[in-house]
Amino acid sequence: MARNDDFKDLIYILVNTRDHYVISNGITFQEFTKSLQEPLANLLLLKHHYEETEFHLHTQLDYILKEQVDSFMKKGVHRSGEFCWVDFEDAFSLDTIEGKELAELLYLGHMKKHLSLPFFQKLNNRFAYLTEDDGWYNKIYYRYWNDFYDSLGGILAAKLGDVKLDRSFIGFRKKKIYPPVDRNVLHQLNSVLTEGLVFSFYYFNQSRGQIEIPFWVVGDFSDMDEMVDNYLETAENEAHGYLIFDRKVKEWQLIFNK
Known part of the structure; x- marks a missing residue:
């Protein structure tokens, strides 16, 4: 089966409220980053394939300064292979990381799951971003749920903007x-x-008056091939509801089908 290029017109979201993470398909690092209301800070790279990084001697880990994030995205290195990071506010805070915290960070990047919730007081990170195939299977830990809702709201609007809804006469x-x-x-x-x-x-x-984006409840999946198969089968039935954009008042609303 083809990868997410063939399913770029869908977004899968699975929220784990207890452990503060979201599994997604159809959302890339670039889309995630552009959707944030507050820009990303510096990134401590746990797994990556990028050469133009800074190196932190104490942790033996690479990092990207916040002013380098745009350049990193443009080069597209994150699209290939493992890409895992946590954000941090101040490079000096990396010097204060102790052995237990470093072990948890290394485990997080290696296993793509946490030993304890991956929000580190010294780093003051908002996110932990984990993927082996960006856009196909992403796991993001959110310290603040408002960041998740704001991000998803921005991504849904941007995705709609990319769809061929209207054409001019030529x-x-x-x-x-x-x-x-x-x-x-x-x-x-x-x-x-x-x-x-x-x-x-x-x-x-x-x-003329509105745009409806249907959604289906498809289940809890960690295998995105299985998710897509289940979605294709479920989508043969009536949608469970619609996310609706009112063109006149330029507002969103939600309707569940009974």
């Missing part, structure tokens, strides 16, 4: 920009985000 695509989905709208999905949800931009509906 056939050129019109690039549309939509406001992020408000976190209060996304909160209505809390009960199903923990079950595994797919938003489909392939099966969107549009009219």
Whole structure:
């Protein structure tokens, strides 16, 4: 089966509220980064294939300064192979990391799971980002859930902007920009985000007044090939609900099918 290039019109989200992480398919590092309301800080790299990094002697780990993140994204190194990091505020804080914390960081990057929740007081990190195939299977730990809702709301709006909704009379695509989905709208999905949800931009509906993005509850998956198979089967049935953008008032709303 083809990878996420063939399924770029879907987003899978599975939320684990107890352990503060989200598993996703269809969201890349670049999309995640651009969606954040507060820009990323410096990145401590646990697994990567990037050569133009800084090296921290005390931890024996590479890192990227926040002013280097844009250049890193443009080079696209994160798209190939393992890419795991935690953010940190101040390079001096890396000097204070002790053996136990370093062991937890190395375990996090190697096993793609935590020993204890990966939010380190000395680093003051907001995220832990873990993937072996960016965009296909991502696992992100969020210290603050508002970061997750704001990120998802921005990504959904950006994805809709990339869909070919309208064309001009000579056939050129019109690039549309939509406001992020408000976190209060996304909160209505809390009960199903923990079950595994797919938003489909392939099966969107549009009219003069609104755009509807259908979603299906597909289940809890760690294997994205299985998730896609289950989604394709489930999508043959009526959607469980719709995320709706009202073109006139330029606002989002959510409707569940009964």
